[in-house]
Amino acid sequence: MENAGTSAALPDERTCEQARLSRDARFDGLFFTAVASTGIYCRPVCPAPAPRRANVRYYASAAAAEAAGFRPCLRCRPELAPGNQAWQRDEHVVARALKLIEAGALDEGSLDDLARQVNVGTRQLRRLFVERLGAPPISVHTTRRLLFAKQLLTETAMPVTEVALASGFRSLRRFHAAFAQANRIAPRELRRRPHEVDGGALVLRLAYRPPYDFAALLTFLQGRALPGIELVDAHGYTRVFGTPEEPGWLRLGAWPDGSHALRLELHGAQPAQLLPLVTCIRRMFDLDADPHAIAATLGTHPVLRPLLRKRPGLRLPGGWDGFEIAVRAVLGQQVSVAAARTLAARIVDRHGSPLAQAPAPGLARLFPTPDALADADLRALGVTTARAATIRGIARALLDGRVDFRADQPLDRFVERWVALPGIGEWTAHYMAMRALSHPDAFPAADLILRRAASPDGEAMSTRALSTLAEAWRPWRAYAVMHLWRASADAGVSATARTKKVSA
Numbered sequence: 001m002e003n004a005g006t007s008a009a010l011p012d013e014r015t016c017e018q019a020r021l022s023r024d025a026r027f028d029g030l031f032f033t034a035v036a037s038t039g040i041y042c043r044p045v046c047p048a049p050a051p052r053r054a055n056v057r058y059y060a061s062a063a064a065a066e067a068a069g070f071r072p073c074l075r076c077r078p079e080l081a082p083g084n085q086a087w088q089r090d091e092h093v094v095a096r097a098l099k100l101i102e103a104g105a106l107d108e109g110s111l112d113d114l115a116r117q118v119n120v121g122t123r124q125l126r127r128l129f130v131e132r133l134g135a136p137p138i139s140v141h142t143t144r145r146l147l148f149a150k151q152l153l154t155e156t157a158m159p160v161t162e163v164a165l166a167s168g169f170r171s172l173r174r175f176h177a178a179f180a181q182a183n184r185i186a187p188r189e190l191r192r193r194p195h196e197v198d199g200g201a202l203v204l205r206l207a208y209r210p211p212y213d214f215a216a217l218l219t220f221l222q223g224r225a226l227p228g229i230e231l232v233d234a235h236g237y238t239r240v241f242g243t244p245e246e247p248g249w250l251r252l253g254a255w256p257d258g259s260h261a262l263r264l265e266l267h268g269a270q271p272a273q274l275l276p277l278v279t280c281i282r283r284m285f286d287l288d289a290d291p292h293a294i295a296a297t298l299g300t301h302p303v304l305r306p307l308l309r310k311r312p313g314l315r316l317p318g319g320w321d322g323f324e325i326a327v328r329a330v331l332g333q334q335v336s337v338a339a340a341r342t343l344a345a346r347i348v349d350r351h352g353s354p355l356a357q358a359p360a361p362g363l364a365r366l367f368p369t370p371d372a373l374a375d376a377d378l379r380a381l382g383v384t385t386a387r388a389a390t391i392r393g394i395a396r397a398l399l400d401g402r403v404d405f406r407a408d409q410p411l412d413r414f415v416e417r418w419v420a421l422p423g424i425g426e427w428t429a430h431y432m433a434m435r436a437l438s439h440p441d442a443f444p445a446a447d448l449i450l451r452r453a454a455s456p457d458g459e460a461m462s463t464r465a466l467s468t469l470a471e472a473w474r475p476w477r478a479y480a481v482m483h484l485w486r487a488s489a490d491a492g493v494s495a496t497a498r499t500k501k502v503s504a
Helices: 013-022 062-067 093-102 111-117 122-133 137-155 160-166 172-183 187-191 214-222 271-284 291-298 305-310 322-331 337-351 385-400 411-419 426-435 448-453 463-473 477-490
Strands: 032-035 040-042 056-059 202-207 230-233 236-242 247-254 261-267
Touching (some): 032 062, 040 062, 056 062, 093 111, 093 122, 093 137, 111 137, 122 137, 137 160, 137 187, 137 202, 160 187, 160 271, 172 187, 202 271, 214 230, 214 236, 236 271, 247 271, 291 305, 291 463, 291 477, 305 477, 322 337, 322 426, 411 426, 426 477, 448 463, 463 477
Antiparallel strands (some): 032 040, 032 056, 202 261, 230 236, 236 247, 247 261
């Protein structure tokens, strides 16, 4: 057996071997197993009989396996593997470039453009990708699109032409050629069995690494759900998306057979929307997190250790849209969660975009755009003068480019730009980084609940003391926040103790 490459993202050889033989779901997506005798690469959870050790090769990414000439397994389906958060959790050039690729930087732009955005030369960027992931940026981008196409071909009845468009190919001929080269079969070969159509919905499986506390995520979102835009219950999340003229909606719930996956049901989604929608949902519900790595760091602290044992699958709840999160964060300053939700609902009702036709019961509007709130008078809705001015300032700053929600920007730079706006402090900026960017190391250190919950005696620590303590929690400080907040909620912290730091 040999490891293919020396990528920092690839677990050590012994760990890979043990995970492969035990089909350990905790390592799903953290590496891929290729078999030299068959030319196929698999997830470590593949149910097929284990191959001979001498024939096994390990790769840090699906792109690396495909670049080495292996094709994806039709049984374990590598396209369903969770993403590897280790690639993106720091501010390394490769991590930033991967986030830009995920956001579509190579859909229209060139590799040279991508290299300029991360401030390195094209040759250096290619070298860094090969060292870290085992494949150059273009291969990573292409593999991502082809695996998504394979999922659509396998799980849906979408026409091949629409699958090509959904996976980013504008030429059907190029799609056929690329797919056949990667999979050794034509796209239509995956269409030999009929597909059931679930009431016109497109249903996709979104895998995660266990443990995963879906119920806790739903509880967090349920208390903040905006009427008319989203519905949250104990079993799932529903939301409207699209445009007023062409709205769609989605429903996310647990996969019925209890496997490590969520069931995404999409209605009215156009092909070009599918990959961005799936990417957004994966980020919002933190499906690519590695609980094992998070626990290895946070579990060493005496305050956090019992919290991780109690809720090992607690994840970071993201937000649908950055501007929406920013507005709701400002509205939540110094009021309860319920009061902030009421104010946000009023803004949606007054300034949100009404849909030409409600796509589903309870879904009738889209959240206001920055244009809609840049000059809006929100005081009549109960918003204080100061907060109304802050929201208008945020809208204008987004419109003129002073701030943005680009996921590739360093955390310190994001916070620096946002606190320059009137009414935005470090807590609000870090909260937005947690929810809008899903940044795993965002840390609102001034939070009163955190300063109490992290203290051994329950007395509030100083912000500086908590910041110093939390240095040992990097790069997972945001997960420590969620554990401490949840522990405080479980302990029955009263709503009056929830300052602006928690109510957003």
